[in-house]
Amino acid sequence: MSVAQAVLIAAMVGFAAFLVGGVLVPRIATRNEQRRQDQTGLTMSQVLDLIILASESGIAVVDQHHDVVLANPRAEQLGLVRHRLIEDRAWVAAQRVLETGNPEELDLTSKTPQRGRENIAVRVTARLLSKEDRNFVVLFADDDSEQVRMEATRRDFVANVSHELKTPVGAMGLLAEALMESADDPESVRHFGERLQSESVRLGRMVTELIALSRLQGAEKLPDLDVVQVDDVVSEALLRCRVTAEAADITITTDHPSGYEVLGDRTLLTTALSNLIQNAIAYSPKGSPVSISRSIRDGDVAIAVTDRGEGIAKADQQRVFERFFRVDKARSRATGGTGLGLAIVKHVAANHNGSIDLWSKPGTGSTFTLRIPAHVEKAGTDTRGVRAIGKRETGMEAKR
Template sequence: MKKQHSLRFILIVTATSLLAMAIFACALFTVLHYRSSEITREQQRLSNHAVYLREANLSDKELDTYAAAFSLRITIIKSDGTVSYDTYFNPKDLDNHLYRQEIKDAFAKGTGTAIRSSANAKQQLLYEALLTDSNEVIRVSRELSVIKNWTYEFLSDLALIFLALLLLSMLTIVFIINHTTKALEILTNTAIEYSKGNLSHHATVIGPTEYTILSETLNGMAVQLQQQFKQLQNTSFEFLAIFNAMEEGIVLIDSNLRILLSNNAFDRIFAHNTIAKETPLRQWVFSEAVQTSIEKAFTGQSATPCCLTVCPEGSERMYFQVCMAPVAEKKGKIISLVLTFTDITKTRRLELVRKDFVANVSHELKTPLTSIGGFAEILVNKQAEGKQAQQFLEIIFDNVKQMQLIVEDLLLLASLENDEKQITMQSCSVEHIIEESLRRCTYKASMKKMVIESKVQRKLYCMGNEGLLIQAMVNLILNAILYSEEGKTISIVVEEVENQILFKVQDQGCGIAEENLERIFERFYRVDKARSRKEGGTGLGLSIVKHIANIHNGNISVESHIGEGSTFTLSIPQ
């Protein structure tokens, strides 16, 4: 595993560079201090030579020998500044030295020191002057080139060392910067990929610890975001599934009444296809009441539900209750609405059926009650006697019997419509059902001199409630008797077709018009109302047959032609 670098390493390298510069500064200070100390020691040595020469009182020749032995320049200056002796130059060629700094100090203080360039030797010298008892100055000097050369040589070596350390520090810094920049480039590219939505991209950084931690944090964040996006996506799919599975039509519109979102139910109701976004709502919903409610809702007013009538092409008229509510607000202003279209067609139809039912029941009961009331009043007032009174009593009895039949049929319908009531199902003999049905209808048929023929395949059985099936067949046979003329024949055929038992009742009556075929199974619906009441029908027989067929998961159908009679077919699963 590669060694990871941290910012502390960068600080160490920086501190090393600063230390190198500090060492160089210290070395430079040491050199300068050494040079200063060396000059001080040299001054002391020259002073010792001057003292010796003052005490020794040597001749010029001896002075030359002494100067050569110690690499010195010896100069003797008189009180007037003229040179009486010089190791290197002829005294006559030298100018007056009275105003030289070291000479002035020697005459004034007894000693004098100076470091300066010699006008005659053309190089820098260290001078040490000493006043003698004879009021002359002995000056001893030596060149500083040796000290200076050594100092320059040391400084050159030190400069090379410093440059080498500086170069090494720069290379180290460049390496670290490049390494850090590469890590930053990787992290930058990773951030760019994340901004594009590519959360599967991962950053691998082996470098400064902080960048490694940052890359691991970014990778962990990307994984968490992927999981959250996946959860949001699943939630979105679930929402869309629920949204599109709802039976109510739902649409989201903006303040310009443009469709932003709609579910399958809404599309199916109004377009039979997918509705494109940004489509104006008016293109599909034409109701002024709906438009008015939408305008109120967008102004913040309470919009009451309204009713919408839709007439789909090739289908029956449908009714919808439209409710609306704001779903987004910005600074108190409603910017969108959700509209819910609830199908109330069945409710409307049931309401219509209920009204018709109440009206029909009222009418069916009112007629016999009126008759009963009228004849009863005559009898109470003793306005009829003998045979006439007996006749009135028979009319009252017939009307009471008619009312009793209506009530019994209504109770039977209520019982059949009760979903909580359990109907016992068992294997039933078809032959027995037909025999019992004929037994109950023979008297009615004989009164109209009618013949009932039956043809039943032997040993047929079906699964059902025998009592209800007999009731259904009785109703169909009585209906055939009711709407057939005297002396006609009614045919009953029972056969097995594709695991279905078909009970067919065919009459030779007046037939049913095509426009009445769809309604004959409704309660109290009569094709010939006068004949039905005259014969004592309740108008509920075929409706009872339809309910019995539904309970057995069967079906009731009719084929009829005017003047040719009708054929009712009751289909019951085997």
């Protein structure tokens, strides 16, 4: 190949590269942009603006002169930007970013509640908008309230567990010491031995319920649900509570079997109902009745447990489902209560798409109602819905 031919080929290659890179690629990009705009009616700039406006994060861009060049409404809502000015603490962080080029994080939670607005926890991340042009800082603000609440709940839970476990563990240590010192006194040995056994049972029950509650709290709605006979749940719960009821001279009455069915986990539902019955027994006067009834309410199977105890004050009714909350601490400790039973009921109901309701009047008694969506055979749901259950109940009544 001659020198002239090589030069000609090189020129042709260079010209082709110019056509592709300098003419064709921009033209194709422009054509694609035009085609997309024709299809959506929006330019790329408008699309980006809409994304920023709809973002759940507050977004603001500030320059080295302290001017806010861009901010979305969420940035105003979270307090990152106020009246087109960046928040003072955020500006200090932005200045450090401009000086060092390193990202900064800060807590922008307001120390004092804002009038007419819930006080929320705000976490902000600031970084350079571009490493090539170090004149702008972009700040992202996020509502961190849920994470803060979860962390506070975790700390409270650990503190409460530690406190509650200390009581039986400490008691068992003292009782064991007294037991050893009473080796020559059979009556004292029996007395301290019984108390030691009682505390060990209480400790074991608390650990079991803590494990159950920890599993329930982090769980989603139950994925694999079985058809559960409500009458079986009631019968098994009564069997679990029979000894406790007899010891307290409590008579438990129930309505007739219903034939109702729900979708759920039989073991969890039985545990929840047992906890309600145990709670009714613990807070009922000796010799008083406790009743259990089954009904259909707005498509739910409602299992109500009613006692004739002292009742619960209005101020405490919302708190009885909290972990370790006790209306009467003295009585709860006397009966070996852990303060976790009703919290477990609440989470079992939630995991079954159900609820737990409370009616109570001081001096009259209380009714706790566990509600779980009713299961109806498909053949009976086309026109009659829950009435299919009613027919089954009627059939059972006729047999009796």
